[in-house]
Amino acid sequence: MTRKIFWEEPYLAEIETIITGVKDNEVTVDRTIFYALSGGQESDHGSINGHRVIRARKDNKEIIYTVEDGHDLQPGDRVQMTIDWERRYRLMRLHFAAEVVLELVSQMLKGIEKIGAHIAQDKARIDFKWEENISKIFPGLEEEARKVIQANQKIESSFSDVAAEQRYWKVKGFACVPCGGTHLKRTGEIGSLALKRKNTGKGKERIEIYVNDKGGKMDYFQMTAPCGLDCFNCPMYLAKENDKLRAIISRKQGIPIEQASCEGCRNESGKIAFMGMTEPCNVYKCTEKKGIKFCGECTDFPCDHLHPYADKASAVPHNTKVFNLCLIRKMGLESWAKDKAKSVKDTYFKKEWKL
Numbered sequence: 001m002t003r004k005i006f007w008e009e010p011y012l013a014e015i016e017t018i019i020t021g022v023k024d025n026e027v028t029v030d031r032t033i034f035y036a037l038s039g040g041q042e043s044d045h046g047s048i049n050g051h052r053v054i055r056a057r058k059d060n061k062e063i064i065y066t067v068e069d070g071h072d073l074q075p076g077d078r079v080q081m082t083i084d085w086e087r088r089y090r091l092m093r094l095h096f097a098a099e100v101v102l103e104l105v106s107q108m109l110k111g112i113e114k115i116g117a118h119i120a121q122d123k124a125r126i127d128f129k130w131e132e133n134i135s136k137i138f139p140g141l142e143e144e145a146r147k148v149i150q151a152n153q154k155i156e157s158s159f160s161d162v163a164a165e166q167r168y169w170k171v172k173g174f175a176c177v178p179c180g181g182t183h184l185k186r187t188g189e190i191g192s193l194a195l196k197r198k199n200t201g202k203g204k205e206r207i208e209i210y211v212n213d214k215g216g217k218m219d220y221f222q223m224t225a226p227c228g229l230d231c232f233n234c235p236m237y238l239a240k241e242n243d244k245l246r247a248i249i250s251r252k253q254g255i256p257i258e259q260a261s262c263e264g265c266r267n268e269s270g271k272i273a274f275m276g277m278t279e280p281c282n283v284y285k286c287t288e289k290k291g292i293k294f295c296g297e298c299t300d301f302p303c304d305h306l307h308p309y310a311d312k313a314s315a316v317p318h319n320t321k322v323f324n325l326c327l328i329r330k331m332g333l334e335s336w337a338k339d340k341a342k343s344v345k346d347t348y349f350k351k352e353w354k355l
């Protein structure tokens, strides 16, 4: 049976695995990041050693991948498995947007019954048995959903029963729901959401859910570390989509090319893998404990946690942290991110910037 890495590590887009079975064009693997349609969430797109996977289906606890004709895969082969990350991340955001909407609808309309759900790359939908026009609750529903998203709460995902592969997600103070899909780490990653109503037959109401491509305002939050370092201008983050940059970083830092990029502090839960960190930095741990979004909000600000990780203040613009935190407080996150963050970073060693 394949080990389902997409549960433990839903943010992995590539892994090495071993072919465990081949029958014509159908293969099984030792461990997988490639989700197969279930619970309404569509399958991933991707490839195994460059051979495009045209279908992924569940067979009890096994997942069977159908690859294109003309493959040369053999049992025992060590292979590279890759998924279309852009698609997967949209599926995860839409999936969780649907989770939030479903939970809120159930809280607002007592006794309502869900009769179906589907998560695709462009939109999600949930079908209900309900006699009235469901759009009546949209204003309140949208507002409540926005609150959950803006609170950017941690989403816990784990097994309720390992042997039976039963999983759940949980957001403190909001809900705990059984689900075997792939889930985001934080509610803020959903971004901004829009709802549409469709009547699909007598007594049947459908809610369609859309999320913004850029994730709207939340992206800047997600992409700014609690210490005030901006990930969205950081070469390590930009290397995610820039192979040349990645090669340069790999060479300069002497690290393997697959490690020469970063998802951003909050997406990595405060652990920056390329720096060899196995646990979150003190700033991250402290802000988590205190339940604050940025150090600048803290009554102890600025404290010793903000010192450079190792003293590299003369070589890396580490102390932009303190400037940034003050600027975020003064200008607001959005204006700082759009108008200031880049110039602070670019001019740190070269010239003055206007405060």
Ligand SMILES: [Zn+2]
Pocket: 095, 099, 169, 179, 180, 181, 182, 183
């Ligand atoms: Zn789910």
